[in-house]
Amino acid sequence: MHRWLRIPFAAAIACGVVLSLAASSLAETVMEKVARTGVLTVGSPLGIIPFSYVNDRQELTGLSVNLVELIRRKLEVQVGRPVRVEYAPINNLGDMVPLVQAGAIDVTCGSQFTWDRDQFVDFSIPYYYSGIQLLTKKTSQLNGSPESLVGKRIGVIPNSLGETVIKTIQPRATLVTFNEPQGALAALVSGQVDGVAGDSLILAGAVLRLNSDEYVQVPELPYTNYGIACMTRENNSRFLNTTNLAIAHLMQGYLVGDEKYTAMIDPWFGPNGLIQIPEDRLRDYFTTVINSHESIRLPQ
The missing domain is CATH 3.40.190.10 (Periplasmic binding protein-like II)
Incomplete structure (x- = not known):
């Protein structure tokens, strides 16, 4: 159809x-x-x-x-x-x-x-409903707090809500832009970024694709809903x-x-x-x- x-x-x-x-x-x-x-x-x-x-x-x-x-x-x-x-x-x-x-x-x-x-x-x-969280490796020092973002490389989609939220809560984070979530996810896997900011549900779906228990979404409560x-x-x-x-x-x-x-x-x-x-x-x-x-x- x-x-x-x-x-x-x-x-x-x-x-x-x-x-x-x-x-x-x-x-x-x-x-x-x-x-x-x-x-x-x-x-x-x-x-x-x-x-x-x-x-x-x-x-x-x-x-x-x-x-x-x-x-x-x-x-x-x-x-x-x-x-x-x-x-x-x-x-x-x-x-x-x-x-x-x-x-x-x-x-x-x-x-x-x-x-x-x-x-x-x-x-x-x-x-x-959903919200904005970070996807990161469990071994990372990122816990989702604004302080933990200082100097960290965060993958974002340009002009996205994730980009806006990270800029607002921690201007000293280093934003790395990707046109689509798959590119940001690949950068996280390879270590090019420390975390990826995005929609909570979509990040949960990304973890399914990774088929790994090495990743976690932080903070526990999204930055915004x-x-x-x-x-x-x-x-x-x-x-x-x-x-x-x-x-x-x-x-x-x-x-x-x-x-x-x-x-x-x-x-x-x-x-x-x-x-x-x-x-x-x-x-x-x-x-x-x-x-x-x-x-x-x-x-x-």
Whole structure:
């Protein structure tokens, strides 16, 4: 139901050249574009366990991939025609917000909500939460305290929340930039950096790839917390409503034990998932989000 879409002008995003190229797409809403073309363009960072990554069978998989499939199904009902997903691989995470702003992609999920980003793009309701931590070797002297960061080489993604947080809590840390998490992780393994600053859930997924007990996430409590959501262009309320409804159905389905929905979450989160989250914590979070809106009847 989906295929890959290459974005050859991704590098131009950073300097704003692509804005003129995408101007025509901004003249219509996401829903109008999907109704006209039958295509939903989804930005997808690769190698981001548990949200979107390529597995051993060379299949794109993850919690966000499952969520996008729910959104696609709801779009088909909304626009009254078949809809397919085109995935646009995003290699430089710093391009994500400009790509959404420019209309080069319609939506991306697994995104960190921040108030700064919310000035430029719109976010769905969150479907879980995370925070910023450090991944380091257990033998390292890094314990996550600001003092332990002095003079240490910390891998970060440019313009990321991880970079901002480390700059704020310890200006005397030495920041080493990488365009994607895999490069930062490789530098940690080889000893080029002392730690990597990033999203707690993504760092936990990185440890799975390392398949080693030599690494630890610090500090125990993240430096900052935020919701994980889908991100789309501003002023696309109908598409945002459809996305929110898909997320609500996913969480409600999990809470009532519907196998269709639990199967979309259990492989990634939960006591037996790749990222092991206590079931009561997951259920409490889903309940809080649902109750802050409305309990809903699941589609048949």
